[in-house]
Amino acid sequence: MEIIKQAPLRAMAVTPHPDDCEGGCGGTLSKWIQESGTAGVVVLCTNGDKGTGDREMEPAELAAIREREQQEAADVMGANDVVFLSHPDGGLEDSMLFRSQLVREIRRHKPDVILCIDPYRSISHTHRDHRMSGQVAIDAAFTYAWNPQHFPDQITQEGLEPHMVKEAYLWGSETPDVFVDITDFLDTKAESLSRHASQMSADPVARAKRIRSWAAETGEKAGLTHAEGFRRIQFNLESVIMRT
Template sequence: MTEQLTPMPEDWQRALAVVAHPDDLEYGCAGAVAGWTDGGREVVYLLASRGEAGIDTLEPEKCAPLREQEQLASAAVVGVGTVEFLDHADGVIEYGTALRRDIAAAIRRHKPELVITLNHRESFGGRFLNSADHRAVGQAAIDAVADAGNRWIFPELVKEGLAPWNGVRWIAIAGSERATHAVDAGPGFERSVRSLLEHRAYIEALTDEDPEAYVRGFLTMTSEMNAERFGGKPAVAFEVFAL
């Protein structure tokens, strides 16, 4: 019998989602976010870059503000009102103490109980190579949770008024081949489609397919892949670590 995915924890109020680029959250977990915000929970998005290297036909200085606006509109569709950008350079984001410090500062500032990030491993499902930016940001987000709770790591943050925060109870990794938990994709599905569609400039540069057909097809495929392990219901899956 296939091991079933466990429903995501629900006894939390604040989450911080940390990813590398605009659209990273929309390729899979925006539907879960929609359900959470509908339930009165607060979700904040933190992006390491503005995605300025993501469109080959558009210079970075023109691409960055466009993708920023697309991300703000996309987040609003699923009830996220706070989106922050760290301005690390798209495509060459480096794992290290500078990135960990920036994420730890955001954790201390927003005080989440749940931290969400994207797959930090070398591949997606052993079939598709993961990008260097995804790997760097995912690993840094995981490590920054401990950094945020230790006053002796980045002590300058305390001087900046950011006291240690030990309140993170779970780390949830989207896009992981080792998923353990899931959220029913049904209630938030249509908004997840609209949310990803807000990244229209990026999608139109990515594929010749009709944008809505592409988005709906991709999100249907990924959510249905998890159905067998979630009682037959299409689902948004996460690998969850309880702290």
């Protein structure tokens, strides 16, 4: 167990749907960006067009609303870019296309840390898009982005360079082992979540209370008042590549 106090220079959150990253790492990302000047980017994998029980809602209309909400939420966190991959909600696959898209964003934005959902859970089940986005993000970082032999057109035709991501922070993990104190950023997290108005209950006070008690519960594991917890993967790519 470790409490993370140092912010990375560059971080990229890979979120399957609008609102997942604010719920999972919104406090941490806001803190890194606003306190330490981390360059933060959000990659939104799907357009969230199935995120309603309203039979009258047109998926295209919902997608437009949710992409706008995601931009606003990212602005609250202070992210300097939001990338919309616009896969259909429920349609993420572990495909070459999706992998190449995440590799491209890693090569463009050169994050030291990627934040994504832990795709490996054994006790609780999660949305298929959550598993796919977490899995493909980790694979993009470890196996593909650093190696010029993968997706070489991005290098020869798009002018990108291979990039080594140092670490992945996985939110929603059953076994978090690193924690970030988000006490001063609870309000920012709540505010960023409230920008996803189409997905949220109308009561912002109850929502803020829920966020506070969830963060307190997580913080308890690390002796912090309020925290977000992650399972960390340190890729150690330099030493891995030297051996191959």
